[in-house]
Every structure is written in C-alpha cells, then in structure tokens.
Amino acid sequence: MPLETKLTKLLGIRVPVVQGGMQWVGVPKLVAAVSNAGGLGVITALTQPSPDALRKAIRETRTLTKYPFGVNITLLPSINPPDYEGYARAAVEEGVRIFETAGNNPGPLIKYFKSKGCIVIHKCTTIRHAKSAERHGVDCLSIDGFECAGHPGEEDIGGLVLLARAAQELKIPYIASGGIADGRGLASALALGASGVNMGTRFMCTVESPIHQNIKDKIVASSEQDTVHIFRTLHNTARVFKNGVAQQVVALERRPGGAKFEDVRELVSGQRGRLVYELGDPEHGIWSAGIVLGLIKDVPTCEELFGRIEREAEEAIDGLVRLRVPSSRAQAKL
Ligand code: NAD
Structure with missing residues (x-):
C-alpha cells in the first residue's frame, strides 16, 4: 500500500x-x-x-x-x-x-x-x-x-x-x-x-x-567511521569522506594558531573535489559523505532502491503494529 x-x-x-x-x-x-x-x-x-x-x-x-x-x-x-x-x-x-x-x-x-x-x-x-x-x-x-x-x-x-x-x-x-x-x-x-x-x-x-564507479565502490567498502568534519574552526563545518586531504585540512586547523581559509583553500576547492568524481580517485580532493556510509552495501538502480525502501518501511511499520497487545491480554499479563 x-x-x-x-x-x-x-x-x-x-x-x-x-x-x-x-x-x-x-x-x-x-x-x-x-x-x-x-x-x-x-x-x-x-x-x-x-x-x-x-x-x-x-x-x-x-x-x-x-x-x-x-x-x-x-x-x-x-x-x-x-x-x-x-x-x-x-x-x-x-x-x-x-x-x-x-x-x-x-x-x-x-x-x-x-x-x-x-x-x-x-x-x-x-x-x-x-x-x-x-x-x-x-x-x-x-x-x-x-x-x-x-x-x-x-x-x-x-x-x-x-x-x-x-x-x-x-x-x-x-x-x-x-x-x-x-x-x-x-x-x-x-x-x-x-x-x-x-x-x-x-x-x-x-x-x-x-560519479565514477571507483567512488561508488569506495562508498560500499566504507563504514560509519569513514567521515570527518573539516572547517570546524572556520564555523562552516562540513562532513566529508575521511581521506588524506581531509586529514591534512584537520591537521592544519589543529596546529597552534589554527588555520585561515586561505591556508586550506587549495586543498578544499570544489573544483578539485569535482575531479574525485570524474577521475574516480577518492584521494584527489574533498568530497561530501554522511555516516550512512556504514549502511550502504550495494549500487542499485533508483527503481530497485525505491522498491526496497518501500518494502522495508512497510515491514518496519507492520512490525510495530504487531507489537501492540490488545488491552484485555495486556491486563491478563499483569
Ligand atoms: P567552493 O570551491 O567555493 O568552496 C569549497 C568549500 O569551502 C565549500 O564547502 C565552501 O563552503 C567552503 N568555503 C569557501 N569559502 C569559504 C570561506 N571563506 N570560509 C569558510 N569556508 C569556505 O565550493 P564548491 O564545491 O564549488 O560549491 C559552491 C557552493 O555550493 C559552496 O558554497 C558550497 O558550500 C555549496 N555546496 C552546495 C551543496 C549542495 O548540496 N547544494 C553541497 C556542497 C556545497
């Protein structure tokens, strides 16, 4: 339904x-x-x-x-x-x-x-x-x-x-x-x-x-532990894939005296991040990813994904409804 x-x-x-x-x-x-x-x-x-x-x-x-x-x-x-x-x-x-x-x-x-x-x-x-x-x-x-x-x-x-x-x-x-x-x-x-x-x-x-198949494969192979926050100290926090570039940005932010945007600008530029998706190199630049990395295990078509999501949501909702015990039985249990 x-x-x-x-x-x-x-x-x-x-x-x-x-x-x-x-x-x-x-x-x-x-x-x-x-x-x-x-x-x-x-x-x-x-x-x-x-x-x-x-x-x-x-x-x-x-x-x-x-x-x-x-x-x-x-x-x-x-x-x-x-x-x-x-x-x-x-x-x-x-x-x-x-x-x-x-x-x-x-x-x-x-x-x-x-x-x-x-x-x-x-x-x-x-x-x-x-x-x-x-x-x-x-x-x-x-x-x-x-x-x-x-x-x-x-x-x-x-x-x-x-x-x-x-x-x-x-x-x-x-x-x-x-x-x-x-x-x-x-x-x-x-x-x-x-x-x-x-x-x-x-x-x-x-x-x-x-995006390049290599990046999709990288997502499938990753876990919920594979993201990191950059720009925390610049008040523009962004959760991105935890690769070498992101860790370099965090290290610059953590050094004594911190970092200005100018110090990290070349590392974080969106144009460089775009090449990650084009070239299929997960280390080429910064790319956004959520901690749902840990939940993603395959590369379905959107139609397959929607079919699965609908089915899973309905099963989860039905499961909750089945948990409800009629009040007479609940009384008897007490
Ligand atoms: P960009 O190359 O202009 O900047 C790269 C990153 O640095 C971005 O996260 C940006 O917010 C940040 N940044 C830029 N100048 C900054 C400053 N002075 N201080 C702190 N942080 C700074 O970004 P881009 O990848 O070409 O994207 C263009 C715009 O789209 C950016 O504003 C970006 O944040 C935004 N964006 C949109 C989406 C979306 O879902 N629509 C996703 C990611 C980024």
Missing part, C-alpha cells in the same frame, strides 16, 4: 523520499531517475556553471521525466560567490515550481520563490532556524541532523532529538534529513512525526548517479 503523507500530497509524488541537493551529483540523469522511481529528484543549481546552463539542465530533465522535480539553491561561503538571484530567476522562468533552499540568510530567496507561487522546502540544522523559515512562509522543512553529509551546522544535535523537537515546535510539515539510507530510516522518521525523508549519500551510490 503506498505511503501517503503530507509530503506526497504537497509535491504530487508517490513515495515520501526527496533527493537532496548534492554538489556535482544532482544532475538531470539522477534527478529524472529519482522522480521516475516515485520520489522527488532535485537539480543542484550551483553544479551548473551559469544560470543559462541551469536552464538547459532543467529542459534536459523534462525530456527524461514527466514527474515533478525540484531545484536546490544552497547559500554558503564560496570561493567565487555565485549569482544566486540569476539561478533562482532562471529556474522560475523555466517553470520549476519546487525549490530546496539551504544555508545562510535564506529569507530573500524564500520570499522571491513564494512571491512566484512556488513550493519551498528549507533545509536547516536547528529548531531556531526552522521556526524562522516557517515565519518566512516555507511550505516544508528538511530537518538536517548531525549525521548528515556536508554542512551540519555548529550545534551537533543528532536527528533523533532534532526530529522529536521538530514535532514539538513546528506547525508545518517536515522531513528527516541526515542518517537516512533505507526503509527502516524512513519508518523511524515517520514515527518521529516527519512526513518523509531526504537522502543524499545513498543516491550517490546508485547506477544513475553521475
């Missing part, structure tokens, strides 16, 4: 699973595969070199799927600050109606999308920011726990408590992000009051993901 939630109704999708923004990964082929499999595929705007290139990516995605998909715009410190407004305008003009926003000071971007009648899912890592985005009029929050790949914020609150806090505090629907890679995760998120989940690292390791 399909899992119908506030999220599936809001977005017009079949399975309450969103593919979150991922630099160099959220490209048309993967986005369309996720949407065709029943979830929401999301194009990462900043992966495209210009707003015009984003227009082309949106058009290409439309040739690959007839189902809804979205666009992610993430506002974080950048070596070359992107033309966020240009990307946003291009996507709206191309008819995109679903946006995932994330990062710092998203208010003006949210206001723009809402003025154009779009649906906004805002990703954030604290309840304070979630409530602020709610006041800005977003439609859904993506509550990103400490387990996540990329930027977990600076407060280190795990998903379990963050989602339970979201249930206490938020009026609008929210989805669970960070630490989710399978149907058990989806069922747990629903139990915590979420209307669905966001997954990133899991989608990196699918047949349709654009």
